[in-house]
Amino acid sequence: MSESRKQDHIELTFKSQTSESQNYGLVYEPMLTGISETPDISVNIAGKRLEAPLWVSSMTGGTEKAKFINKNLALAAGKAKIGMGLGSCRSLLDSNDRLEDFNVRQFIGDSPLFANLGIAQVEELIEQNQVFKIQEMLKTVEADGLIVHVNPLQEYMQPEGDRYSKSPLETIKRLIDTLNAPIIVKEVGQGMGPSSLLELCKLPLAAVEFAAFGGTNFTKIEQARHDAFKSGKKTLLLDFTANGHGASEMVGWVNSILKKEEVNCKTFIISGGIKSMVHGHSLRERLNADSAIGMASVYLQKALVDQNAVDELISEQIEALRLAKMLLKRSPFEND
Ligand SMILES: Cc1cc2nc3c(=O)[nH]c(=O)nc-3n(C[C@H](O)[C@H](O)[C@H](O)COP(=O)(O)O)c2cc1C
Numbered sequence: 001m002s003e004s005r006k007q008d009h010i011e012l013t014f015k016s017q018t019s020e021s022q023n024y025g026l027v028y029e030p031m032l033t034g035i036s037e038t039p040d041i042s043v044n045i046a047g048k049r050l051e052a053p054l055w056v057s058s059m060t061g062g063t064e065k066a067k068f069i070n071k072n073l074a075l076a077a078g079k080a081k082i083g084m085g086l087g088s089c090r091s092l093l094d095s096n097d098r099l100e101d102f103n104v105r106q107f108i109g110d111s112p113l114f115a116n117l118g119i120a121q122v123e124e125l126i127e128q129n130q131v132f133k134i135q136e137m138l139k140t141v142e143a144d145g146l147i148v149h150v151n152p153l154q155e156y157m158q159p160e161g162d163r164y165s166k167s168p169l170e171t172i173k174r175l176i177d178t179l180n181a182p183i184i185v186k187e188v189g190q191g192m193g194p195s196s197l198l199e200l201c202k203l204p205l206a207a208v209e210f211a212a213f214g215g216t217n218f219t220k221i222e223q224a225r226h227d228a229f230k231s232g233k234k235t236l237l238l239d240f241t242a243n244g245h246g247a248s249e250m251v252g253w254v255n256s257i258l259k260k261e262e263v264n265c266k267t268f269i270i271s272g273g274i275k276s277m278v279h280g281h282s283l284r285e286r287l288n289a290d291s292a293i294g295m296a297s298v299y300l301q302k303a304l305v306d307q308n309a310v311d312e313l314i315s316e317q318i319e320a321l322r323l324a325k326m327l328l329k330r331s332p333f334e335n336d
Pocket residue numbers: 057058059060086087088116147148149186187188189211212214215216271272273274294295296297298300
């Protein structure tokens with residue numbers, strides 16, 4: 001056994017070279033802890049405990065495959081006791097025809113489950129004095145609260161996209177005044193700049209989800225759909241697919257905001273382009289606030305297979321996060 005291991009080492013040496021370290025700004029501290037521990041990595045989000053700082057970012061509903069995907073995601077999230085956002089629940093506002101796509105409370109158990117609507121629907125419902133429809137929808141899907149997605153670039157590029165006339169901030173403030181439920185606000189993959197973050201942080205939100213630039217890009221997806229619909233792609237608008245802010249940049253801004261301003265929201269879901277747990281852990285370590293790591297496409301890929309595939313991925317993620325917590329730290333000299 002030992003001989004074959006030694007042989008493996010010789011053969012694998014040349015395939016196992018590294019170039020630069022990928023510490024994402026953290027320092028590797030091998031001297032400080034044993035590695036047989038299972039450190040506590042739980043965190044509170046929106047008043048509920050997550051056993052691991054992981055969040056299934058909002059995805060689908062209203063399609064053939066949605067029920068299968070959401071069931072797989074919810075079962076796995078329930079088992080691991082992590083949180084989940086549903087995809088846009090717009091179709092449930094006026095009918096329960098698609099309810100089975102979203103009816104996953106039975107699978108996720110007591111883990112946090114948030115419904116989801118776009119800012120345009122929220123603005124419309126407020127204008128029509130129909131916020132009660134959101135309240136009813138939350139009750140129907142037994143959600144812990146509502147995620148509002150604000151995605152002006154995607155809507156603009158979408159052939160059948162929504163328009164809204166008020167600033168999302170104004171709409172969100174009015175929603176906070178009228179909806180009796182925790183609210184999370186997110187983008188959908190472009191992230192957002194420091195002034196948007198500052199204004200959101202001033203509000204009593206349950207969390208802000210970054211949905212940062214660097215992963216799935218809906219502006220690109222909608223541009224591709226323009227092609228499909230032959231509705232005339234506007235080449236000059238393609239430039240906008242490169243506009244946005246990555247999670248690392250956003251962590252820096254939130255830290256500045258937390259230092260300088262009186263804020264009411266100090267919980268964040270760091271998401272958008274997070275593919276590795278070392279990356280996610282480094283962003284959490286740098287952020288001076290409670291946070292979870294959110295992922296959409298990474299979970300989607302596994303949910304399209306089966307629940308087992310999602311389970312296996314989450315177990316591995318938890319193992320990686322525990323190891324990262326033991327060995328990868330913020331430098332004590334960071335601010336020197
Ligand atoms: C198939 C799919 C559908 C999505 N639908 C929604 C949605 O309905 N509402 C929403 O807030 N975000 C939606 N998103 C955006 C994700 O929540 C997330 O912000 C974005 O994909 C970036 O994360 P990622 O890089 O980990 O994929 C969707 C993402 C995917 C992949």
